[in-house]
Amino acid sequence: MKKVLTIAGSDSCGGAGIQADIKTMDALGVYGMSVICAVTAQNTMGVEDVQDMTPDIVRAQIDAIFTDIEVDAVKIGMVSSPEIIRVIKERLIFYKAKKIVVDPVMVSKSGYHLLKKKAIDELKGLISIADIVTPNIPEAEVLTGLNIITEEDMKNAAKNIIKMGVKSVLIKGGHRCNDATDILLYKENFLVIPGKKIDTENTHGTGCTLSSSIASQLAKGFSIKESVILSKKYITKAIENSFALGKGVGPVGHLIDLYKRGGTDYGEN
Numbered sequence: 350m351k352k353v354l355t356i357a358g359s360d361s362c363g364g365a366g367i368q369a370d371i372k373t374m375d376a377l378g379v380y381g382m383s384v385i386c387a388v389t390a391q392n393t394m395g396v397e398d399v400q401d402m403t404p405d406i407v408r409a410q411i412d413a414i415f416t417d418i419e420v421d422a423v424k425i426g427m428v429s430s431p432e433i434i435r436v437i438k439e440r441l442i443f444y445k446a447k448k449i450v451v452d453p454v455m456v457s458k459s460g461y462h463l464l465k466k467k468a469i470d471e472l473k474g475l476i477s478i479a480d481i482v483t484p485n486i487p488e489a490e491v492l493t494g495l496n497i498i499t500e501e502d503m504k505n506a507a508k509n510i511i512k513m514g515v516k517s518v519l520i521k522g523g524h525r526c527n528d529a530t531d532i533l534l535y536k537e538n539f540l541v542i543p544g545k546k547i548d549t550e551n552t553h554g555t556g557c558t559l560s561s562s563i564a565s566q567l568a569k570g571f572s573i574k575e576s577v578i579l580s581k582k583y584i585t586k587a588i589e590n591s592f593a594l595g596k597g598v599g600p601v602g603h604l605i606d607l608y609k610r611g612g613t614d615y616g617e618n
């Protein structure tokens with residue numbers, strides 16, 4: 350079985366973060382492992398509190414895994430602070446980690462700043478060692494300083510981000526009003542991945558799910574382009590099957606959740 354590591358934050362309500370990542374990996378048939386960078390106290394209405402892990406315990410978790418287990422792909426999500434990001438980058442280079450996906454998580458859907466503003470430069474450094482980075486539109490705006498409205502703007506932002514040294518860039522369109530088309534810049538070519546906006550409030554964890562699906566497919570041996578296409582299908586199905594939970598923004602439904610709820614259409618793995 351292929352082994353995939355998520356380096357991210359814990360989401361107590363289970364919709365995003367480490368919990369979304371492990372659910373996605375499980376559904377896609379890879380073995381999921383985790384390095385926890387922060388514990389969030391959050392629910393469907395918002396983030397109440399955050400406790401960052403120390404850089405030492407982040408380093409120790411990474412060392413524990415890489416000194417024992419061969420890791421086929423790594424997904425990085427919420428990383429909180431410049432100190433933690435520096436440790437992650439140094440350790441991943443040390444262990445010659447393969448197939449690195451960076452989801453540059455900055456602000457939760459509920460508006461909480463999950464990345465400290467002073468950590469942006471370190472995050473760019475981490476992006477430089479990745480195979481793919483998956484910013485949503487507000488994150489791409491922070492990384493580039495550009496204003497992104499049209500598909501052409503998304504393409505310009507991708508060209509700008511690729512200069513950071515990363516091999517490919519996926520700009521996610523989920524924050525646009527009427528469209529969920531994503532744009533991949535890969536080997537100097539653009540791939541427009543069309544998506545219709547699904548009318549639901551329950552989109553907690555979409556970005557976490559998409560990036561851990563990409564890491565899972567890369568681990569299985571698919572190319573970046575194939576992994577992104579398969580993952581767009583996975584997230585679309587998961588949003589179609591999202592559900593109300595608690596009083597706020599509910600989570601996406603992983604294919605394994607459908608199985609547990611007695612559904613029969615599990616989609617493509």
Ligand SMILES: Nc1ncnc2c1ncn2[C@@H]1O[C@H](COP(=O)(O)OP(=O)(O)O)[C@@H](O)[C@H]1O
Binds near residue numbers: 521524530545547585
């Ligand atoms: N309402 C929606 N309908 C269809 N696809 C969506 C919707 N919202 C987000 N997506 C898709 O989900 C994926 C994650 O995007 P996005 O929600 O922008 O990420 P993030 O969680 O980082 O903000 C992208 O492929 C995006 O196009």
Ligand SMILES: Cc1ncc(COP(=O)(O)O)c(N)n1
Binds near residue numbers: 357454456457555557
């Ligand atoms: C621990 C953690 N990681 C990531 C997100 C982003 O997810 P979303 O944008 O759906 O709020 C989150 N809310 N919590």
